[in-house]
Amino acid sequence: MNQRARHALIWVWTIAVLIFIYLPALCILLASLTKSRYFLFPIRRWGLVWWHKTFNSIEVHQLFQTSISIALMVTVIAVVIGFFGALAFARYDWRARPLYQRLVLLPIFFPQTVLGLALLLWFNAMGLPLSWHTAVFAHLVWIIPVVTLVISIQVYSFDPALEEAAFDLGASRVQVFREVTLPVLLPGIVSGSLFAFLLSWGNFPLSLYTDGADTTIPEYLYAKMVAGYTPGVPVLGTVSTVTAGVLLFGGYWLYTTHRRATTQANNE
């Protein structure tokens, strides 16, 4: 088999796997477009009734508010701690770094249901009442390491000579940080924030055990799936998928236009 045929085969295989990955999302979209209360395929009466119902429901507004509050708070805290964590991960050479790198990865390599239950025990032992605040903490345990890793990948490509040059030109520590380090690492920070927000937004196992009486969208959807299905479930499911897609492609588009602009500026 020559190279061309092999590459074509790889393309075909990849597209086939992508179809496998998006098939359920397509089914969810179809299920949200029915007028009837139950899901029967092929759909006889198409309509957006359930979209209207879902978006006008006060309960759903409340869920959105809880999920967004958690995700925003997680994003801010995770990016700040993860940014410095990434500098320690990839920028500076220090003796305990190999150990540190592996410790940071441990929460990622850990079953989340078990982590959620462990945090439940811990909050109970500390006498902390469960609410969306404890859920923020729980999300952070998993999301900070992910964000650290995402920003680290950007930090690896960072040239420390840039910082040194700025110091030599008489810039203060704060100036160097604000004018050199931060702008160069910005793409990593942006993708880190996207990851933090979206991972928190979609998380189920950690929220389930740690947010007490507050309910997030994934929890609500699960409860509805188990008992009391309405086409509101696929409506919210579609919204989640589309939100993730729009944010990610939007971020990527910003990144490419930003890079094109800077390379153009450098060439002039």
Add this chain to the structure above:
Amino acid sequence: MKAHPFRLSPGPANALPLMIFLLVGFAAPLMAVIAYSFMPARTFGLLDHPSFGNYIEIFGSNSYISFTWSMLYAALTVILLAPICYPIAYGMAKVFGKWSPIITLLFTIPLFVSENVRLYGWVLFLIKNGVLLGTLKEFTGLNLDGPLYTRWVVLMGMVYVYLPFMLFPMSLGVSMVPDEIRDAARDLGASRWQVFREVELPLSMPGVMIGFLLTFVLAVGGIAEAKILGGQVIIPITQDIEIAFTYAQNWPLGAALACLLMLVVGTLVLLVLWRFDLDKILGRRARS
């Protein structure tokens, strides 16, 4: 900069907030789980006399069945995902060129949708009168029961959910293979298969192994696949743990089961992570 006796050097100083957080948010909860596992059954405090009662109860019970299912399904998931993902990982690193970021994004999006929702999409596809069987009935009049709530569907669900966790480390691994070495092997007369076995696979091994590890570890703790797609055909160990914590209200027993699972996961993770140079795996792509 001048050395100061009370100031940390920049590495540890930047690592400090994260380390403190992980101490409070990760290490301490795991300690709490270990402590609870030695408490008498059905207690909710940590002040009783420690004992091995829960572990003795577990070894006398049939929890080993759930353990076996979880291990078996996690292993099968890894075995199935390796050949599914390798060509895609190779494509992302070497074939897709300017399309590579788009394809990467397309594989990333599902990670941000709760797996319950995505698995429910499969339920809608496979259920009686769902997308597959409803369409079949419409066109052929056949009224079949479908494969939902069988072991095979649970396995497919796991392959589906954990695919990105195999794919992304694998593609980092494949991008570590320098094109020159591969071309040199070709020039020296190696067949395509030999190049794969003698050059590409060994050089991409760190990424491949981390993909195996991540997939196995997450799959062994998987619960949603069996719950949503499996009905009650298999009970994974995580579900045993969950039942002990919720319906049975027996936290110490749940904690002891969790400790056994953590022991398996922890040993594997430590063994694999300590073998590879993480700088090389994560940094190589950006530097080349």
